[in-house]
Amino acid sequence: MSDEVDVVVIGLGPGGEDAAGRLAEAGLSVVAIESRLVGGECPYYACVPTKMMVRAAGLLEEGRRVPGMAGSATVRPDWAPVAARIRDEATDSWDDKVAADRLTGKGARLVRGEGRITGPNEVTVDGQVFQARRGIVLNTGTAPTAPPIDGLADTPFWTNREAVQATEAPTSLIVLGGGVVGAEMTQVFSRFGTRVTIVEAADRLLLNEEPESSALIRDVFEREGIGVRTGVNVTAVSHDGDEFTMRLGDEALSAERLLVATGRRPNLRGLGLEHVGLEERARHIPVDGHMRAADGVWAIGDITGMGAFTHVSMYQAGIAVRDILGEEGSPAAYRAVPRVTFTDPEIASVGLTEAQAREQNLPVRTGMARIPDSTRGWIHKAGNDGFVKLVESTEWGTLVGATAVGPAGGEILGFLAVAVHTETPTAVLREMIYAYPTFHRAIESALADLDARG
Numbered sequence: 001m002s003d004e005v006d007v008v009v010i011g012l013g014p015g016g017e018d019a020a021g022r023l024a025e026a027g028l029s030v031v032a033i034e035s036r037l038v039g040g041e042c043p044y045y046a047c048v049p050t051k052m053m054v055r056a057a058g059l060l061e062e063g064r065r066v067p068g069m070a071g072s073a074t075v076r077p078d079w080a081p082v083a084a085r086i087r088d089e090a091t092d093s094w095d096d097k098v099a100a101d102r103l104t105g106k107g108a109r110l111v112r113g114e115g116r117i118t119g120p121n122e123v124t125v126d127g128q129v130f131q132a133r134r135g136i137v138l139n140t141g142t143a144p145t146a147p148p149i150d151g152l153a154d155t156p157f158w159t160n161r162e163a164v165q166a167t168e169a170p171t172s173l174i175v176l177g178g179g180v181v182g183a184e185m186t187q188v189f190s191r192f193g194t195r196v197t198i199v200e201a202a203d204r205l206l207l208n209e210e211p212e213s214s215a216l217i218r219d220v221f222e223r224e225g226i227g228v229r230t231g232v233n234v235t236a237v238s239h240d241g242d243e244f245t246m247r248l249g250d251e252a253l254s255a256e257r258l259l260v261a262t263g264r265r266p267n268l269r270g271l272g273l274e275h276v277g278l279e280e281r282a283r284h285i286p287v288d289g290h291m292r293a294a295d296g297v298w299a300i301g302d303i304t305g306m307g308a309f310t311h312v313s314m315y316q317a318g319i320a321v322r323d324i325l326g327e328e329g330s331p332a333a334y335r336a337v338p339r340v341t342f343t344d345p346e347i348a349s350v351g352l353t354e355a356q357a358r359e360q361n362l363p364v365r366t367g368m369a370r371i372p373d374s375t376r377g378w379i380h381k382a383g384n385d386g387f388v389k390l391v392e393s394t395e396w397g398t399l400v401g402a403t404a405v406g407p408a409g410g411e412i413l414g415f416l417a418v419a420v421h422t423e424t425p426t427a428v429l430r431e432m433i434y435a436y437p438t439f440h441r442a443i444e445s446a447l448a449d450l451d452a453r454g
């Protein structure tokens with residue numbers, strides 16, 4: 001016996017939850033399947049709790065910046081309010097009742113368990129079979145991975161999921177992986193008094209960003225007393241009941257805690273993708289501009305490989321919903337995917353880095369302006385690290401990429417994202433008036449620098 005419905009959504013990350021709710025509100029019968037928590041990684045283990053941690057760490061650092069600028073301040077970090085806020089305000093102690101009620105309130109039917117495709121238009125959850133008349137939406141997201149380092153799997157290391165549940169800041173921490181998760185968590189715990197070393201295999205932190213961003217964040221980390229190890233090969237990890245020991249060839253690091261932040265793998269195994277002609281061992285599910293992955297199958301979110309961000313998941317959900325409802329709309333465009341690493345300074349970028357543009361054989365020139373050299377940056381003084389870097393196509397006279405690093409770098413990025421998305425000529429950007437004295441006025445200086453460099 002099987003239930004016939006219009007749409008089955010497997011996995012309720014931010015995009016899946018949104019799509020299921022919107023399709024139900026449009027009058028379709030929707031079954032929404034989730035094996036863990038409605039809303040996915042972002043509200044419970046990722047964006048939201050980690051940004052609460054970042055906010056708290058930022059407050060501490062601002063307090064430390066008072067001397068010499070505004071009097072005196074004594075800062076005594078205490079993790080207890082952070083842990084409480086994550087439990088009480090962000091995650092309801094990892095209980096998704098509010099989100100589940102919000103979804104069912106929109107008319108979707110929530111089914112808990114592992115969904116698996118068992119035939120074309122057919123999904124099975126714990127023996128219940130659903131026939132999806134219009135189709136299946138996949139939003140199964142990712143899970144943390146750990147590299148195959150000798151001994152590591154036998155140790156009680158943290159991933160992001162344990163780090164956000166910490167009830168106290170450890171005395172010492174090794175962070176393995178200098179990507180976004182690693183960089184954000186390194187600075188948070190260090191500012192709460194934890195002795196932190198970040199260990200990265202590549203020759204720089206934040207490998208996907210401009211090299212200037214990597215150099216600056218390293219400099220800031222080292223100034224804040226964080227140990228930064230790049231270009232290293234971790235050969236073994238052990239835990240003696242109290243402490244982790246990490247071997248880097250002849251050298252050893254030890255710490256109370258180890259956070260592994262070396263990337264994520266898509267949740268595709270066991271999903272039954274072979275029934276719809278897709279490959280479960282692939283790194284991503286390829287989709288067209290309307291998020292179609294196969295006949296009657298749409299895929300959204302991290303599993304599409306178009307940017308592992310909540311805003312991409314939500315953007316794609318909107319496009320898939322339109323397509324399922326048969327509405328007109330532009331296909332997905334990814335030339336202006338924004339991304340913000342919430343360190344201090346924030347590292348925000350959109351579109352292509354200079355290196356990515358050159359790899360695509362785009363003729364480009366770049367312009368730079370340092371935030372400390374801007375009026376606002378000079379006034380700001382303590383904590384004014386940052387720069388704006390623009391990547392202009394010399395053929396089109398438009399920005400194909402940009403980076404804004406600094407206080408509120410993520411907010412300055414909004415301007416640059418519009419410029420890249422709308423392909424506004426840089427000649428027009430030069431004609432604009434930039435408010436004085438703002439951080440974003442550095443964009444005007446970076447535009448002038450484009451010309452200066454020819």
Ligand SMILES: Cc1cc2nc3c(=O)[nH]c(=O)nc-3n(C[C@H](O)[C@H](O)[C@H](O)COP(=O)(O)OP(=O)(O)OC[C@H]3O[C@@H](n4cnc5c(N)ncnc54)[C@H](O)[C@@H]3O)c2cc1C
Pocket residue numbers: 010011012013014015016033034035036037038039040041042045046047048050051113114115116139140141142160181267271300301302303307308309310311313342
């Ligand atoms: C520490 C950290 C911080 C982050 N911070 C940010 C940030 O500040 N800003 C930002 O934009 N992004 C951030 N991200 C990325 C962001 O969390 C993800 O991009 C976002 O969650 C979107 O993922 P998704 O929609 O693909 O699904 P996910 O959020 O991964 O959710 C997928 C859901 O599918 C469920 N599922 C999987 N398989 C099945 C199955 N077979 N049956 C039923 N259910 C299934 C899972 O249980 C899960 O709930 C962060 C990530 C991490 C790890």
Ligand SMILES: NC(=O)c1ccc[n+]([C@@H]2O[C@H](COP(=O)([O-])OP(=O)(O)OC[C@H]3O[C@@H](n4cnc5c(N)ncnc54)[C@H](O)[C@@H]3O)[C@@H](O)[C@H]2O)c1
Pocket residue numbers: 147149176177178179180181182184199200201202206207234261262263264307308309339340341342
């Ligand atoms: N602010 C945000 O928007 C935000 C925050 C966190 C995460 N995210 C998303 O989550 C994704 C995953 O983040 P992540 O930081 O886990 O992955 P990542 O891919 O960004 O970084 C992983 C890092 O670990 C390094 N690494 C891998 N194996 C290693 C080893 N054996 N030894 C040392 N280093 C090793 C890699 O070289 C890489 O630099 C990101 O790509 C991003 O899209 C977004």
